[in-house]
Amino acid sequence: MSHEFDKKDFFQTNFLHRVVDEDLKNGEYHREICTRFPPEPNGYLHIGSAYAININYTIAKKYGGKFNLRFDDTNPLKEDIEYVNAIIEDMTWVGFSPGERIFYGSDYCEEIYAYARKLIQKGKAYVCDLSAEEMRAYRGTLKEPGIDSPYRNRSVEENLDLFERMRNGEFPAGAKVLRAKIDMQSANINLRDPVIYRIIHAEHYRTGDKWCIYPMYDYAHPIQDAMEGITHSLCSIEFKDHRPLYDWVLQELELKEPPKQREFGRMNLEGVVTSKRYLRELVFGNYVDGWDDPRLPTLRGLRRRGFTPQSIQKFLGEIGVSKDESTVDISMLEHCLREDLKDKVPSIMAVLDPLKVVITNYPEDEVEMLEMENNSSNSALGTRTVSFSKVIYIEREDFMEEPIKDFHRLSPGKEVRLKGAYFIRCEEVIKNEAGEIIALYCTYDPETKSGSGFKGRKVKGTIHWVSEKNAVRAEVRLYDKLVADEGLLKDSALSWDEKINPKSLITLQGCLLEPFAKNPLKEAKYQFMRHGYFVVDHKHTNGEKLVFNRIVPLKDSWSKR
Incomplete structure (x- = not known):
């Protein structure tokens, strides 16, 4: 194209x-x-x-x-x-x-x-x-x-x-x-x-x-x-x-x-390997997933990562032309990408580290359809419908059994609002024999439904969630700089195994998404609420497996400068 x-x-x-x-x-x-x-x-x-x-x-x-x-x-x-x-x-x-x-x-x-x-x-x-x-x-x-x-x-x-x-x-x-x-x-x-x-x-x-x-x-x-x-x-x-x-x-x-x-x-x-010799060593040494590995600065890699042509054009136009060699902060490129995506990409709820929540006072077999707005200023993206049921999943980091100061999410005896749904209160924490938290028993307040005009008590925290009934399972890949310390590149005594940032690729299995993304198009992009922008990895997605690459987090350090 x-x-x-x-x-x-x-x-x-x-x-x-x-x-x-x-x-x-x-x-x-x-x-x-x-x-x-x-x-x-x-x-x-x-x-x-x-x-x-x-x-x-x-x-x-x-x-x-x-x-x-x-x-x-x-x-x-x-x-x-x-x-x-x-x-x-x-x-x-x-x-x-x-x-x-x-x-x-x-x-x-x-x-x-x-x-x-x-x-x-x-x-x-x-x-x-x-x-x-x-x-x-x-x-x-x-x-x-x-x-x-x-x-x-x-x-x-x-x-x-x-x-x-x-x-x-x-x-x-x-x-x-x-x-x-x-x-x-x-x-x-x-x-x-x-x-x-x-x-x-x-x-x-x-x-x-x-x-x-x-x-x-x-x-x-x-x-x-x-x-x-x-x-x-x-x-x-x-x-x-x-x-x-x-x-x-x-x-x-x-x-x-x-x-x-x-x-x-x-x-x-800054922090990006652009030497053709180094790139060949990484590819032919099988240290990366080919020339299109999303951690590489190749155009193939950027495309698979989810970068758009328009964001690359914008970046090249912004940096201008210098007479001398220069190093540009990668956050500027990421800023151009966010600016391009923010009004084009629909938002969905995705739970990357699921924690089971059972709403004990919700009807056993009931499935409720809720209208949800997209997190975008582009009204053309419209609204979507999500299902709500007795068993949902939230992010594990959104619960703390012994909450620290200013923690406004879910904890024992405390309430939060579920995005686009109800208030829930944590009543009981369920653990396995090893003492690991495996589920929460909560109750919901049916009078607090979003959009119902409810003007009663308030809570400080709102968290996203996914219903168990029709959650879509996916693998999610999070990326960071391939080489965290640029000084390592020049150290010939080190192997690539020693130079590569061990956190440059983190693969999360068993992530749960709302069904809006059940049958995504090739290279389809979404905003996962709170997590950033993501794209379908067309190289590894097939009829049995759905894989997403994180394009870029939501935080924009360049615009704050």
Whole structure:
């Protein structure tokens, strides 16, 4: 399902808009503005990916231009069609539909190869036989210049011959690479004769075994941008030191009206794992329930958790665009979600830790139907009917045998109001042989029915409940941060078992819901009174089992700030 992006967010001015405005003013481009998002198809998109997409997508829309989705698929060892399909689907779901403008870096292999030959012919590239370890040693450090490769001065003819033989598969992986000939003395290590082609003998998901040499991203990226007519290649701040290489490639290949690379600060969420390497370790190590685990910041995980496209769009619009790397409090994202859900989601009563209550003076076989209003300002959600009977269940935490000060719920000899129903008084506490409370015997006052105009005595506490007669059983999953202490992420001595917050997933069995949610739709959302917003977990719900994920609690710490 596609969710059209909220166009009001297109025109929130940021420093990148000013860059584009200046370029248009100076007449630097004689074509429409065009941006791109170039994911490597070796994993699933996460909230940081959505931030980068949003920047590129909205700039293209703001200036009436084009937005390209281009897969950076020039490493067959990690890439798969599964990730390609997932990226397209997730972008469309959140509102960044690429439409027909989907491109693949692997489609440009011939052109990129031809450009590499041009660099060789200009004396700007050479085939090098140094091993990876030797190249690292020759490269130098931030304080020491690099050393020329002993193969740096091969003739143009020899380099062309070796490069063609590399393409023909005559050499094993790692035996040779093609390097740009720039400056081994450069203060920018990225310009110290970087590798631009390497040998990989592996099946590619699109081109099969046609190629056994593949270009490096820093070399292929500017060429792909130029071929697609990209005007502004917008990427995260870690690529700033790579920009001189981006410009060098375009200049040496003499490409007209070259695209410009400009950088923005990365967005991190406090306490959230967004490193693709870490995410792969968690998924392939079976520490989480796949790429869509609700504890992960992947778009699949957020969707299964119950986040809406509109809430993600709102969040991305609110945080703006920074020049420097920033960390955003996750409570802001949760605030945007609550704001989106509060007038859309119907409320129901759900008892997550049931305690049996027998109303001794209520007729044995009677079932009474009560009208209940939704806890929402949206009148369109209307009212619903719930049943009331002799045996009900309340939250165990709503009863205290020896109540502390200011405890206004149920306790021996005290009264509370049942939400939308009657006053009840606890008369007797029933325990098992181990001394555990297993039931309460209570009486009700038939004169205190909600909505009857009763204006007698009052009670301080109101609690929710569920009737035994038609209660729906469900499993409920409560989520917290996957890693409670961010410092643990950087400790390589610890395993993921030691890093993961043991309270990141709490599974509650035997929860009881009013029958409003008996046959919920896929991804249906509800407000469970007092507990928060919940969504049907479509991955684990079936004809025999109903599973809910808590999307977010009701408490909103961000709005209070």
